[in-house]
Amino acid sequence: MLDLPLAAVAHDRAAHRRTKPGLLDELLARPATRLLLVSSGRVATDGRMPVLLSAEEAVAAGPAGTPPSAAEHFFLGESDDVPYVARLLPGTADTGGTGLPDGLTWTTPRELTDSGDALTTGLAVEAVALANWHDRAARCPRCGRPTEVAAAGWVRRCVHEGVEHYPRTDPAVIMSIVDDDDRLLLGRGPSWPPGSMSVLAGFVEPGESAEHAVAREAMEEAGLAVRQIEYRASQPWPMPASLMLGFRARAETTELRPDGDEVSELRWFTRAELAAAHVDGSLRLSGRASIARALIEEWYGGRIGG
Ligand SMILES: [Zn+2]
Structure with a gap:
């Protein structure tokens, strides 16, 4: 859980x-x-x-x-x-x-x-x-004219066409990937502060399943083929409009190829390595409220730090 x-x-x-x-x-x-x-x-x-x-x-x-x-x-x-x-x-x-x-x-x-x-x-x-x-959503995506609020904030209606628009939620996948030695993969985005690392994530593209998005992102961002893709839990992440679908998956290989675009650094961690890096401050993990942290701690087997 x-x-x-x-x-x-x-x-x-x-x-x-x-x-x-x-x-x-x-x-x-x-x-x-x-x-x-x-x-x-x-x-x-x-x-x-x-x-x-x-x-x-x-x-x-x-x-x-x-x-x-x-x-x-x-x-x-x-x-x-x-x-x-x-x-x-x-x-x-x-x-x-x-x-x-x-x-x-x-x-x-x-x-x-x-x-x-x-x-x-x-x-x-x-x-x-x-x-x-x-x-x-102030303007209608169909005709560009203003929309007005209806249904106590749950609908915006185009003043020109009368067509109703509903609140949007964009699905994204986030996944803890482990290798056959049960090491966890963490990555760092190019704009993140040094030492900040997290599990991989990405948006679900039109026309694909969440499981496919997990496999595609793992290959695109890390050069990894993954199997045993298992859904874990979901969490709203309204910054600005995501629904994070949490998965875990197993990597078929261990060689890492950061794409350099969305991910600039990748590393496998054993539990001992992750705990040591967290204690000495060289690794900064996602905040307590994030599903990223929950997936990392699920793999770790308990809370990391205080
Ligand atoms: Zn319109």
Whole structure:
């Protein structure tokens, strides 16, 4: 069982309610409703966990001089009779995060700590994923004219053609590849800091299966033929719009050929080598929230470091 904090969903998305006329106005008038603030791929947190606000507090949190109508609201779902709504603020994260109440800060899902609070983590991942789609869907991909929000944030409709567009999720594969000596393959992208390494990953291309994408990426990025491709688990990774499909696979050979484009360095690690490199700081692994880390630790057989 992989430990995937960002994959937790503890609330009911209540999708059947999204098309109810006036739903958001009704929810924003209810004292019980709680809101998450999202902006530019980030969610408002106390530095550790996403923070839930009343409608009054959420409106006050907007940039000074911006009327509430400038923000868009999306219905996230409900839990124990509490409705949850995301309030999208204009790109404040890029301009220093102005407008947030004291003590709050903008945090990406990648930076969310493993707080163990499945409810707020799940709401935050949903809110950021949805907000990222809205950021990129202001115009109709068919005719280029503006779209307007419908279904409480879950549809954008072309004002010209009336055609409906739905939130996008792009599948990607990520895989722990081991050799016949049970060594793990890690690679480093050309733009990554020295010492940062992770398992290989890549987007699923149109017309191929996830398993085929695993084999293709292993060959393209490392020059490896792989077999025994086994699905492990999936995790949303809304940076900006991925669904990571986690696999493990076995390499048929051990000679490594980094493609130099997406991967500049490749190395096989034994468990002892990986533990030593992590302790002496020469190897920096993906963060605790990532499925990459979970796949690495599944191979390792336990948590690496604290
Ligand atoms: Zn259109």
